[in-house]
Amino acid sequence: MNAFAQIAVTPDLSPLRRFVGNFAALLNETDDLGAILERGGALLARLVERDDWLPDDYAQPHPERYQQYLLHCDSAERFSVVSFVWGPGQATPIHDHRVWGLVGVLRGAEKVQSFRHREHDGVLVQHGATRDLLEAEVEPIDPREGDIHRVENAFADRTSISIHVYGGNIGAVERATYRASGEERPFISGYANTTLPNLWDLSRKA
Numbered sequence: 001m002n003a004f005a006q007i008a009v010t011p012d013l014s015p016l017r018r019f020v021g022n023f024a025a026l027l028n029e030t031d032d033l034g035a036i037l038e039r040g041g042a043l044l045a046r047l048v049e050r051d052d053w054l055p056d057d058y059a060q061p062h063p064e065r066y067q068q069y070l071l072h073c074d075s076a077e078r079f080s081v082v083s084f085v086w087g088p089g090q091a092t093p094i095h096d097h098r099v100w101g102l103v104g105v106l107r108g109a110e111k112v113q114s115f116r117h118r119e120h121d122g123v124l125v126q127h128g129a130t131r132d133l134l135e136a137e138v139e140p141i142d143p144r145e146g147d148i149h150r151v152e153n154a155f156a157d158r159t160s161i162s163i164h165v166y167g168g169n170i171g172a173v174e175r176a177t178y179r180a181s182g183e184e185r186p187f188i189s190g191y192a193n194t195t196l197p198n199l200w201d202l203s204r205k206a
């Protein structure tokens, strides 16, 4: 692809640029977790209500596993914004986060199943029913209420994409995946990409 073709397909990134600016302003204003999830959730809902800004490079499924593309990380690592791209039928292992999170569906739909450790013996069990998270819906991840879950593409024949915001540089957070038995394994997810969308070239207005 030549340079002109690349410029032609670069979408207007201003919705994402506005979002990260507004999210940083929110975190400057409050460190109350309830407020971050509620007001941050409203910001994310506005971001995912339109599907015209995510560059194709960060929307590519992998044939074998879901992809996690970093879109932005706050300079103080207070929050990160990630696109999760799920090929047909792909799913995460059961995992935790250890920071707050917000999940908003940009394209397609996802199924989410929460898990909790049973009080008397610590065995990991399903908590509540599997939930469908539909296009444009936003769900919080609140570590105060338990943050262990499994997420999968609701579709067996198409890609789904969700935009996640986490209270840290999520690809570098030391956390865990879990076997069905409850056995915990250390997990640092990393990211699938080595370059980020350029939000800051203001000469390129759409």
Ligand code: FE2
Pocket (backbone or CB within 6 Å): 095, 096, 097, 149, 151
């Ligand atoms: Fe998760």
